[in-house]
Amino acid sequence: MKTVNIHFPILILLLLLGKVGIAQESILDTYVKQGLDSNLVLVEKDLSLKKAMNGLEVARSMFLPNITFDLTYSHADGGRSIDLPVGDMLNPVYATLNQLTNSQNFPQIANEKINFLPKNYYDAKIRTAVPIINTDLKHNKTIREQVLKMSKQEIELYQRELVKDIKVAYFNYLSALDAVSIYKNAISLANEGKRVNQKLLDAGKGLPAYVIRADAEIAQQESKLAEAEQQLLNAQYYFNALLNRSATAKIDILAVQGSIERTSPETLSVGIEGREELKSLSDNIAIQETVLEMNKQVFVPKLSAFLDLGSQAEGLRVSSKSQYYMIGAQLSFPIFAGNRNRLKIQEGQIAVAEAENKLAQAKQKLELSANMAKNELVATQKNFESSKIQMEAAATYQRLIQRGFNEGVNTYLETIDARSQYTNAKLAHNIAAFKLLSAAAKFERETASYPLN
Secondary structure (H helix, E strand, O other), X not given: OOOOXXXXXXXXXXHHHOXXXXXXXXXXXXXXXXXXXXXXXXXXXXXXXXXXXXXXXXXXXXOOOEEEEEEEEXXXXXXXXXXXXXXXXXXXXXXXXXXXXXXXXXXXXXXEEEXXXXXXXXXXXXXEEEEEEOHHXXXXXXXXXXXXXXXXXXXXXXXXXXXXXXXXXHHHHHHHHHHHHHHHHHHHHHHHHHHHHHHHHHOOOOOHHHHHHHHHHHHHHHHHHHHHHHHHHHHHHHHHHHOOOOOOOOOOOOOOOOXXXXXXXXXXXXXXXXXXXXXXXXXXHHHHHHHHXXXXXXXXXXXXXXXXXXXXXXXXXXXXXXXXXXXXXXXXXXXOOOOHHHHHHHHHXXXXXXHHHHHHHHHHHHHHHHHHHXXXXXXXHHHHHHHHHHHHHHHHHHHHHHHHHHOOOOOHHHHHHHHHHHHHHHHHHHHHHHHHHHHHHHHHHHOOOXXXX
């Protein structure tokens, strides 16, 4: 397993400022893109976005004509009827005409009885209906557009959280990888110490206790190495899970090249204008205002027109006489609804006020979170610089003690203590470095500064 070689100040300020000229795309950015493309939760949220887009198309289609085909068949007998005494009225006239013409050209007819309910009757028609005035359709389209925007922002919100999780998981993996390298180096130094003491003991100038102590030190470092390797494996599993890859997939090591302008984290501005949470809450206010406007326009008349082209007759007959057309318009507006319309308007006003209050609360919380993230970044930067000084001091001390031991000035126990201090200082520097990187990723998340597109 190869060791990590990272120029921390360059990498840190790369994350904070984005002013590095790099010949190739950063490995970490590549992993972030993979995570955004393959994460299973994002796939699910993309389906919700498509559902919202479909809802918007439905709202737009409401402005188009609606064409339907209707067929009605009925058969009835009995019920209300009307008597037509056509025989009583016409038979005397027909009899007189027959006498005058000396013929039977005018036969006698019977009285008629016509039922109101038709027998063996059908009515088939194609109806075309067109909305002319309907403010609800316009408001519904506006609401659907806002819902679509909120769905997109929900995806972006999860994407930003995923970007932060991928970066932090990657830094944790690098930290664990570096820890494994540090413990392996400590074991190597301990083995060298044992070799020297064994050689001195064989020459009659050493002590058996020093060899035993060296064995104990090696066992201790090997135990810590085993724990570090387990943490490395867990970090690898988690990182690959975020990218929806095999748990044991190889993770490339970040290499940063180039130079940047050094800038202190204290000078970074804290801006939350890009947070998707605020955009969604603003869109929610717009939705509630649209609903309120729709409720206020309840007394605007609704006008629609229709055209029927069809055929109707008894006995299932179809002819030129059965064919018909009908054109018309429908106008409606409410007169009284038990004050429900007025109450809906008041309810909408309350909903708008609630949405505005939620936005104000969110701004306050997000500003607090962003400022806390900046403070954490400043503190971790100071801890990183301090740990670097401590590591350099421990390295110098270890070299001096080792030289003194080789010259017979210092004891072996002092060399063990110096190596332990150096190992702990390197681990502390490693932890501080990757905490700084994680803090930078969190600050980037709180300010929504990572370019998603």
